[in-house]
Amino acid sequence: MEELKLIMDGKRLDGRGFDELRPIKIEVGVLKRADGSCYLEMGRNKVMAAVYGPREVHPKHLADPSKAIVRYRYNMAPFSVEERKRPGPDRRSVEISKVSREALETIIMTEMFPRSAVDIFVEILQADAGSRTACLNAASVALVDAGIPMKGIVTSVAVAKVDGQIVLDPMKEEDNYGEADMPFAFVIRNGKIESIALLQMDGNMTRDEVKQGLELAKKGAMEIYQLQREAIMKKYRTEEEEE
Amino acid sequence: MSEKSEKRVIVMPGDLVSTNPRAAGYGTYVENGKVYARVLGLLDKTDTSVRIIPLNGKYVPSPNDVVIGIVREVAGNGWVVDINCPYQAFLPAQENPECRPGKKANDVLDIGDAIIAKVVSIDPKMKVTLTMKDRVCRPIRFGRIVAINPARVPRVIGKKGSMIKLLKSELGIQIVVGQNGLVWISGDRRKVNIAEEAIYIIESEAHTEGLTDRITEFVKRRKEELEKEGTRNG
Structure with missing residues (x-):
């Protein structure tokens, strides 16, 4: 393991610089039966998000008389990883679903739709590192597509520490053999980062490294935000061109 | 953005649309004296008002709306109607002019029947009440x-x-x-x-x-x- 060099000549294994994102592709409105949907590729992550609602809550006892409830399901397909993943929720995906839901709850205006539910389903078709950030990005685009009232949009990106260096948007090798990784989700409003909606960390970082990581993540998030915005606008621009 | 006022501008949730909180209209919200968009939609901005015409979204009932619904359940005192929104609607028997004493509720309207009705009210518990006492209201039997x-x-x-x-x-x-x-x-x-x-x-x-x-x-x-x-x- 010690032989493995994750950084060589100031470049990462896939030739990226420390502050570069993996290539991102976003498509909006890919599922016709869903109220809002998004297909997103972030490096080798391939995820599909679908949003339904606001709709009636089933089972009924979950309904909140003062606001809408948000349900988020993060799920990995059995074929999304090299070794077959046993289907169904496990400890990891339940936790990711919870923190992601809490990130989105901060921006969705739930008080406008009492006694209803907003359901968000995100399926991972192919997993790389940072799948929760890819899922959050897809989910937030799908929410916009569904026309759900929100205060802003959520954009998510991770940073990692590999070979003592803080890098943006780690890929699988960096995640597995790196020293630490730290996913972020930001609330972006009017093209500016307003707050942090999700922050997790695995591994150890010093105070300065966290600060450095935050700056890097902010920069990456702004790039992703532009791509999210472009993807949404493109859907309506192409419709116009069909005339 | 403002110089392109001829062409409709598409805005996303969180976009700043005005700094005059008194102009805030449909599809916007105010925070710290600034008006932001809350839905994806077309910006409709004049000197006195800002509103967003949404491009997507669910129907939320408001009084006097004409709606088309499908009867989902027949109760003794009326019908539960699906009106394609997050909440179920109820049409009381006395609000249906076809209902006469001696006539059973499911002879007037049965499960699966479509109706044109009007929203009377939507209460804080999000219970929607309908009426058919209006000229446009009728059961749909053809078309x-x-x-x-x-x-x-x-x-x-x-x-x-x-x-x-x-x-x-x-x-x-x-x-x-x-x-x-x-x-x-x-x-x-x-x-x-x-x-x-x-x-x-x-x-x-x-x-x-x-x-x-x-x-x-x-x-x-x-x-x-x-x-x-x-x-x-x-």
């Missing part, structure tokens, strides 16, 4: 129901009903547009087909300009085709 995106309903109706008047007069058919995105069309089958196609075009191009002219042209062209076909067959 066709077309489902469209509820956010596009205003375009199907047009400015002061211009679009719907156009379809009605050009094709000589009956149309009732429910605010919940369901449209009832009735009349000659071939003409209903044209109307249905026209409605789908309006739905998909709702956010574009000069739509009424294009629809007029479309309907005229399809009508001519129909007449040609008619003479050939006749």
Whole structure:
């Protein structure tokens, strides 16, 4: 393991610089039966998000008389990883679903739709590192597509520490053999980062490294935000061109 | 953004649309004296008001809306109606003029029947009450129901009903547009087909300009085709 060099000549294994994102592709409105949907590729992550609602809550006892409830399901397909993943929720995906839901709850205006539910389903078709950030990005685009009232949009990106260096948007090798990784989700409003909606960390970082990581993540998030915005606008621009 | 006022600007949730909180209208929210968009939509901004015309979204009932619903359940004192929104609606028996003493509720309306009704109220518990005591209200026993995106309903109706008047007069058919995105069309089958196609075009191009002219042209062209076909067959 010690032989493995994750950084060589100031470049990462896939030739990226420390502050570069993996290539991102976003498509909006890919599922016709869903109220809002998004297909997103972030490096080798391939995820599909679908949003339904606001709709009636089933089972009924979950309904909140003062606001809408948000349900988020993060799920990995059995074929999304090299070794077959046993289907169904496990400890990891339940936790990711919870923190992601809490990130989105901060921006969705739930008080406008009492006694209803907003359901968000995100399926991972192919997993790389940072799948929760890819899922959050897809989910937030799908929410916009569904026309759900929100205060802003959520954009998510991770940073990692590999070979003592803080890098943006780690890929699988960096995640597995790196020293630490730290996913972020930001609330972006009017093209500016307003707050942090999700922050997790695995591994150890010093105070300065966290600060450095935050700056890097902010920069990456702004790039992703532009791509999210472009993807949404493109859907309506192409419709116009069909005339 | 402001110099392109001729063309409609598309805004996303969180975009700053105005710094005058008194101008805040539909589809916006105010925080710290600034007005932001809360939905994806077209920006409609004048000196005194800012509102967002949403491009997507669910129907939320408000009093006096005409809606088209489907009876989901028959109760002793009325009907539970699905009106294509996050909340179920209830039509009390006394609000249906066809209900007379001695007549059973399920003889008047049964599960699966479609109705045109009006929203009376929506209470804080989000219970929706309907009425059929209105001229437009009726049970639907014939014709066709077309489902469209509820956010596009205003375009199907047009400015002061211009679009719907156009379809009605050009094709000589009956149309009732429910605010919940369901449209009832009735009349000659071939003409209903044209109307249905026209409605789908309006739905998909709702956010574009000069739509009424294009629809007029479309309907005229399809009508001519129909007449040609008619003479050939006749």
